[in-house]
Amino acid sequence: MAVGTIRLTMAAAKPRRIPEATVIRLPVYQRILLELVRGGTATVASDQLAEMARVNASKVRKDLSFLGSFGTRGSGYDTKYLLSQIDRELGIDGDWPVAVVGLGNLGRALANSQGFTSRGFRVCSLFDVEPSLVGDQVRGLMIHHLDDFETVVADDPPSIGVIATPAGAAQDVADRMIAAGVASLLNFAPKVLTVPATVLLRYVDLSIELQVISFYLSHRDEPGTTEEWSPLSLAVGLTPTEPG
């Protein structure tokens, strides 16, 4: 590209500002590309990607064009290269230490999951209050008592705090994480949290997913409704910061 497009000063910095809707789809393309690369597919056209992501092909092309123009007309996109560009854009080259509080089934599943232990993410510390868990190891990391939270995270400050506790403990854990300087929270507890507007807060609520499903199942046969719902995106979560 190097679209001569303005922004000149000292040569062509990209005019980028990636739309939110696109940002949300990038991880989806990323995952698809990862599978393609692993499966040995070297190039992919926008309409194939679109089919796999279950979106429209021009949307794919538009989305990717915000990153630059990496496609080859006539053949498509180089999977490896495109993946590396998406990774870069998503900040995957960074180091993102993650602290997990709550090591019940869910916390354990998270701490063990690929997503938390690859591509820049790294579980750095684990906490619980349950005496029978404290001292145990998960993936080679010891579970600390929550009482030691401040001390432990001082050594290796997490960027992301994961709350996988029961609802009753969640707000307290959030407060302590924020006080310790954690910039973003991922909350799995079924509890609405109150945090400062500067904190990036995302909820993952498994029941919310179910309810969106039940909504579509309930309505799929209503007259005139049938073909028109294309339940986009996915769902879940409250959101950080309003601009105003």
Place this chain on the structure above:
Amino acid sequence: MAVGTIRLTMAAAKPRRIPEATVIRLPVYQRILLELVRGGTATVASDQLAEMARVNASKVRKDLSFLGSFGTRGSGYDTKYLLSQIDRELGIDGDWPVAVVGLGNLGRALANSQGFTSRGFRVCSLFDVEPSLVGDQVRGLMIHHLDDFETVVADDPPSIGVIATPAGAAQDVADRMIAAGVASLLNFAPKVLTVPATVLLRYVDLSIELQVISFYLSHRDEPGTTEEWSPLSLAVGLTPTEPG
């Protein structure tokens, strides 16, 4: 509930068609209202709801107006009543049997979670292939061997199938679920699935959440970017069906 409210006979069907963006926020309001009701709050104004949901107040009012007009000018919304209306709209009065395949940490956490065992949802059967798990009970339900899937679900056909297996097993499980008539899948395995367009497919990918977070953390200090990202919605997942 048992609101005498209309739905009169056969006059005046509302002109309703709830925008997708609204549908995605309804479960968020729902959860907030549930906490308010439990905490004994009887009424709530749109700007309070908005603050808790971290969205704009007119968005809240507009969203709620698609359900009908249940607010009282001057004081706000009756929490209980509003909650019941959202529940109704989300199809919560239905019966949604859920089959879970894969009872590792994640599957267990799901089967035990409130979201899967309340408000219309009901875990109806559990499956795994691991001999040491088959025959165990989780919340009073026996874990069946996946080999018996077709037989077991014939008795109590699930509306929703949850895939919490390793990636390698996910497509096979999906195929069997679809063949057995399951209308919607919730996939937690890190695998892109191929399913017919009529199947409602949602992905929950914990690493996608992390990556959206890392995107915002990476970009929050770029010049001109700081205040403007209001990372809406939430994100995750591929999507079912395109209309075209």
Place this chain on the structure above:
DNA sequence: GTTTGTGAAGTTATTCACAGCG
């Protein structure tokens, strides 16, 4: 006075449709 509900205005996202490159 307070807060809803909603047209109208403004913004953002999607889709079309085609020129341009390989």
Place this chain on the structure above:
DNA sequence: CGCTGTGAATAACTTCACAAAC
């Protein structure tokens, strides 16, 4: 030819702003 990249057209969503209702 095939497929990308992108302006222009369309559609969806958000926000404003205020009249009406309590």
